[in-house]
Amino acid sequence: MDICIFKGLKHIEDAHKVRTLVFIKEQKVSKEVEMDGLDKDSYHVIVYENNLPIATGRLLKKDNIYSIGRVAVIKDYRHKNYGKIVMDELIKKAKDLGVKEVFIHSQLHAKKFYEKLGFKPFGKVYKEANIKHISMKKKIK
Template sequence: MKIKWSKGKEDFKDANMIRKEVFVKEQNVPIEIEIDELDDTAHHIVIYENDKPVTVGRLLEKKKYYVIGRVAVLKEYRGKKYGKVLMENMLMKAEELGANEIRLHAQFYAKNFYEKLGFEAYGKIFNEAGIDHICMKKDL
């Protein structure tokens, strides 16, 4: 397993490929919503298995907290702990960058996954790109 971080779109090809496969093709998220201007300043993480990119996420800095987003695992690699490894690395990176709090918009079906990592849900369920989401946060 290889873990690779990049900033902005300096090395975005593999992250882009996974996000298009999962969000655009599988979940029917419009491409113009999926790839946005926030990618230009985000920290992106890609995890590889045998040189194949299998999972991705991005980390954004806000004024008082960091935001995790665009977490995706290719279908054939789900259930094999890649998502957990990805999130653990994203939380470590956020701490290294000085974050005291992490927030995310979880697809509602994944709420339990994030709760096992110490996130707490807040607010009401909302629809984003045709998918139910819930806001979650974790203090570091």
């Protein structure tokens, strides 16, 4: 296993491969919604297994708020700790940047996963890209 952490577009095609498989093909999110133009301003994590990108996520600062998003693991690699690895690396990057709190728009089915990582839900369930979501936040120590 290899982990790549970068800012901007350096290895973005590998992150896009994972996100296309998970969000566009599997979950039927439109390409226009998924490829939102914010990657150039984000920190990214990509996990590789046998040189194949299998998991990704990003950390984005917008209006002085840091959000984790686009967390995806290819289907055959789920429930094998790769999502946690991505999240741990993104949270570590946020901590290195001096961030005190991060937010995530969690798909409702992933809520328990994020709760195990210390995220707390707030607000009401809403739909984003026709998928139910809940906002969550985590204090970084």
